[in-house]
Amino acid sequence: MDQFEALLAPAADPSAPPPTLADRLATAIGQAGAWLFVVAILLSVYEVVMRYVFGAPSSWVLATTTTMCQVGFALGGAWCMARREHIRISFVPDKLGPRGRWWTELLALLVGVFYLGGLLYAVYLDARTSIWKFDFAGNWAPELTPGPPNWPLPSLGKAGLVLGAALFLAVVLSRLFRHLRRREG
Numbered sequence: 001m002d003q004f005e006a007l008l009a010p011a012a013d014p015s016a017p018p019p020t021l022a023d024r025l026a027t028a029i030g031q032a033g034a035w036l037f038v039v040a041i042l043l044s045v046y047e048v049v050m051r052y053v054f055g056a057p058s059s060w061v062l063a064t065t066t067t068m069c070q071v072g073f074a075l076g077g078a079w080c081m082a083r084r085e086h087i088r089i090s091f092v093p094d095k096l097g098p099r100g101r102w103w104t105e106l107l108a109l110l111v112g113v114f115y116l117g118g119l120l121y122a123v124y125l126d127a128r129t130s131i132w133k134f135d136f137a138g139n140w141a142p143e144l145t146p147g148p149p150n151w152p153l154p155s156l157g158k159a160g161l162v163l164g165a166a167l168f169l170a171v172v173l174s175r176l177f178r179h180l181r182r183r184e185g
Contacts, residue, residue, distance in 0.1 A: 016084055020174040023082040026167050030079025036072040040065040063145045067157040074164025081171045102182075109176040116172055120165040127158035 019027070047061040080086040093104040130143040142155035 017178065019082065020178065022170040022174040026078035026082035026171050029167060030075050030082070033072050033075035036068040040068040059147060060149050063153050067153040070157045071160030074161045075167065077164060078167035078171050081168060105179055109172060109179055112172040113169065113176060116165055116169040120162065120169055123158065123161040123165050127162045130158045131155045
C-alpha cells in the first residue's frame with residue numbers, strides 16, 4: 001500500500017463500533033472523490049505550463065478545477081465523519097461523566113441533523129433550478145460555464161453539493177440512531 005492509499009485507508013480504532021452502511025458508502029464515495037483533487041492538481045500544472053511556457057492559456061481549466069475541488073470538499077465532510085476524523089471540540093464532554101457525555105453527543109448530533117437538513121434543502125433548491133432548466137423548444141439546458149467551452153460545470157458542482165450534503169446527513173443520522181439505541185450513559 002503506497003502512502004496515498006494509506007492516507008485514504010480507514011482509521012483503525014478498536015473501540016469504535018463497526019461501520020454502518022452509511023459509513024461504508026461515505027468512505028467508498030469519499031475515497032473515489034479524493035482523486036478529484038489529484039486531477040485538479042494535474043490540470044493546474046497543465047495550465048501553468050500552457051500559460052507561462054507556451055503562452056497559450058486555456059479558458060476551461062479554472063472552471064474545471066474549481067468544480068472538481070467543490071465536489072471533493074462536499075464529499076469530504078461525510079468521509080471524515082464516517083472515519084471519525086472530523087473536527088471535534090471535546091474539552092467540555094471529556095470533563096463530564098458518562099451521562100453528561102451521552103447528552104452532549106446527542107445535542108451535537110441533533111444540531112448536525114438540523115444544520116445538514118437545512119443545507120441539503122438549500123443546495124437542492126439551487127441545484128434543481130440549475131440542472132432542470134429547459135429552453136423554449138423543450139430541450140434540456142442546464143446552467144453552463146460562462147464563455148467557451150460552455151460545459152455544465154455549475155450544474156455538476158451543485159449536484160455534487162447535494163450528494164455531499166445527503167451523504168453527510170445519512171452518516172449523522174446513522175450515528176444518531178446508534179446513539180439513541182445505546183441509551184443514556
